[in-house]
Amino acid sequence: MTILTEPSPMPQPVTLPPAARRRIWGWWMFDWASQPYNTLLLTFIFGPYVNELLGDGTAAQTAWGYGIGAAGLLIALLAPILGAIADRSGKRMPFIWLFSVMYVVGAAGLWLAVPGDFNLVVILCFFAIGLIGMEFATIFTNALLPSLGPRDQLGRISGSGWAFGYLGGFVALVIMLLLLAENAVTGKTLIGIDPILGLNAQMREGTRAVGPLAATWYALFMIPFFLWVRETRQPDALPMGRAVATALPELIGHLKALPQDRSLFAYLGSSMFYRDALNGMYVFGGIYAAGVLGWSVVDVGIFGILAVLTGALFAWIGGRADSRFGPKPVITLNVLTLTLVALGIVFVSRDSVFGIPTGPESSLPDIAFYILGAVIGASGGALQSASRTMLVRQAHPDRITEGFGLYALAGKATSFIAPLLIGVTTQLSGNQQMGIAPLIGLFLIGLVLLLWVDPTGREETET
Template sequence: MVEETRAPKRGIWGWMLFDWAQQPFHTLIITFVFAPYFAAAVAPDAARGQELWGYATGIGGLLIALSSPVLGAIADASGPRKPWIFAFSILGVIGCWALWFAVPGMENLTFVLLAIALAVFGMEFAAVFNNAMMPTLVPRSELGRLSGSAWGLGYLGGLITLVLVLGFLSASPETGRTLLGFEPLFGLDPAMREGDRSSGPLTALWYVVFVLPMFLFTPDVKRKPSVSGAVKEGLSQLGKTLRRLPGERSYFSFLMSSMFYRDALNALYAFGGIYAAGVLGWSIIQIGIFGILANITGAAGAWLGGRADQRYGPKVVVSWSILILTFCCLLVISTTQTQVLFITVAEAAGGSGLPDITFYVAGALIGAAGGAIQAASRTLLVDQVDRDKVTEAFGLYALSGKATTFIGPLAIAFATAFFAQEAFGLSTQEAQRLGVTPIIVLFMIGLVLLPMVKSRQYEVAGP
């Protein structure tokens, strides 16, 4: 058995600040500012933008899938996580900074697509190793609250950076004013969309500043005596774990379920802003308001989910979150400028405000359920293993999750490209709507597998 320990308070806060440091990458780059800007102004059209974004983020996820088992096994065998976080942080920061050069209407998109893939690869991989540090910080009884509080803190960080970009940097090309009515700071040119492009460098700087407490104060696993055989030892242990997994029904089912519903959630975050820009015709500022709302409810959902986790168990929180997120997907797909739930509510764009209100409601629910499910998933994993296997389990959970991050984006890219073919005679908006339907399928697969998962803290273990 592993003795339960508690890290110093500043070490715990340092670890939590990693979520605060990294969340702007998801908020500004992946969801609410750069992604819709790329689809609306950099790519030839919105459907093509959604397709290319899917390829770029999917390739970044595929690189993680191909390399994470080997690197994760080596890291487990050698000990410390911080050197890996540092290395991948450098790649993520470079990728984010390079997004500044994505100018409107540029002909060759190769550089930008490579920068997007590099940013995804670096930032996501840094999170893999940071999450593996969590079980060494507090006793099991406090993991749910720690996980929920960290996610909530992250959403607040994303909210603050989103307000900074929309209120002071990103201006409408038509009015030249930001959401708060100011001219952009630093003389940023609205016509060249420099405010939207600045989300890349801002994300990089924010991350560099606020990740420092984790490096300075959070305790790391000690380096193991013999590192020379780390590669062989790590791969050997990984092989044993993978061979044993199919026989552990609850553990294996959770890993499979979480792979699908986490991939669906990531895809939903990644394409929500792009969808709003292409189908509803929203501006970056409108999408930003949507993002502010989702981040507020995300912080509340993560915090409340952590408390519900302690009272009812993480499995209940995960199950209800999947149902809510699936409903939100149906709500989003059924909403256009003239329709809600596939029912016509306006004959022309702007004829009714109901579609916009519906989308805002969906965004609020997605934020709340997304925050809760991510926090509860980390504690549900702990219930699948003995205490002396917790660190290994978190490594496998993180690695298995990243091993399929390419499925959602690539499925959306392929579906969008498929329905955009001339043979179907669909409009760009219709191709986009049908293109995001794979997200629902992924959520449903995750939900079907979840009943086989046992939460031993709240249930009697099955056979």
């Protein structure tokens, strides 16, 4: 029931052979390759662009909430089943290939978001295909984490990988802002030039290129992953057909027994709520800034650079803290921080900041939201890195992919709740600020459930 634990002795870096180090670098490349979907598409470029196309922040936030919520529901239903199949067959790479293709196709299809000829349903379908591909590919690559090093080094490995991914998102975002994404009024990029490659600013081709850029980025930087990461052979692996036939009945049995595994059950419940709230911040941060503060795509992009840089730094720092103190104190501290940030966001608008009235020319609302964004990036990076190492501690070692599937289920079973709550609250209140308020409650629920999580995890308690 305790939140904090006594720090363990400082783990010493382990010298790994070149092949093992190359395998870790290959695993890190997935974070680098996949991050632009979160950075460019979910948060800082494409989301605000949809807001501009619809011309109504409330309508954009509502539609975005419903679309992403539907994709999350599909991920929740399939993730544990596919994870169980992968564990029994001993094959994760074929799944990673399949979902990588979905990532590329879905991202590339966003090019079709043409001003004046914009079919929101088609675009949301492409976005969902790419999002599903990204989420499922993440499940299967995360399941490789326990095989990358000793237990006391996994926090460092996870944190460094998450930081590396944030840096990849940062580089992709800089490319977009400097060379491609045009201002809706001037048609110029952040450095005052026309979009490169002869892209038509009037047709917003520079901003629409965010989809093809994310697709190309992923395809290019996944090459080292597929070259350097190899699965270890499992002597008890089943043929794929038998794995498929037996996975669902065994998974049902494991789900029935899950409440008896109090620590894992509590952790899945806790992460279900706090990760959903965090994703709500990421998904709606750009749309919120565009609708409430009147920011352009370029303004939101600058905000994104700050958040991504703090995310990279604190994911790296959090990984060191994870290896030193364990993941639970890192998770607790960052959930508390994000709860306060969510509360703060509700009180930031163009007219006032935390109850202090501001004039139409005041920069105080912008500065306040920049600061909040930096904290979201910092806490979000450390929280997500520590969360996946905590799952490694809690899950059954021989069912690690199923464990990450349940982790995805925990994250996605309610992933429609935050977007739908935001969408419904925004629609009913007609106010984007009030629409963010449900995130506060989700963070608090996650924090309470964390009390029942054993910080030492399964391996130490069962040996």
